[in-house]
Amino acid sequence: MEDILDATNRKILAELVANARIPVTELAKRVGLSKTPVALRIRQMEEMGLITGYRAMLSPLKLGLTHVTYMEVRLTDTRQKALEQFNAAIRAIPEVEECYMIAGGFDYLVKVRSRDMADFRNIMAEKISTLPYVSGTSSYVSMEAVVEQGWTSI
Known part of the structure; x- marks a missing residue:
């Protein structure tokens, strides 16, 4: 390489x-x-595969998506089939900007963009909490983006 x-x-x-x-x-x-x-x-x-594509970068702020929340998600089952089902379901939620499987006290860390707290509450209650195998969540609201950028280190 x-x-x-x-x-x-x-x-x-x-x-x-x-x-x-x-x-x-x-x-x-x-x-x-x-x-x-x-x-x-x-x-x-x-x-x-070093360059995987080209895309337009949109401004979430200009689109009215000013509310950022990070969520810890815990699952009831972490066997492969359960993880695959959760992964497929979380990918289908457009407000989920990022999702990482975590080794630690919870199973996934999810970044959600929304218009405001009411919008986030709806996304959490109607979309994320109803996903397969979700047993619990904890949410952390971002107050300010100090560094926010795509991966640019070469």
């Missing part, structure tokens, strides 16, 4: 993370190569 992530590829990735819509000709100028080798490197990194 280190052979693939040479200094030039790291520069290409950093530029793409900053602006995925950058024209290849501009990207080539910034990394000091011509257009063809840059395009080949990008294609190679896509084929290897």
Whole structure:
């Protein structure tokens, strides 16, 4: 992997993370190569799975999703079939921004975006608490985002 992530590829990735819509000709100028080798490197990194896609980043605040809550979720059953059912069900809830299986005093950590506390309460009661195998939850309301960004370290 280190052979693939040479200094030039790291520069290409950093530029793409900053602006995925950058024209290849501009990207080539910034990394000091011509257009063809840059395009080949990008294609190679896509084929290897280093670059998994390109997407528009939306502003949750501009969309009115100003309320962020983190939830600890505990399950009644943690056998593989139960975990698979829970995972599929939580993925179907659009307000769930992130969900991680945790080794510790609870089973999952879930980040939920909502309009306000009433909206969150509805999401929790009607969607998350009714998921398969959920035995309990604890919620933590975010007061302020101090650092909030996608993964950008190359």
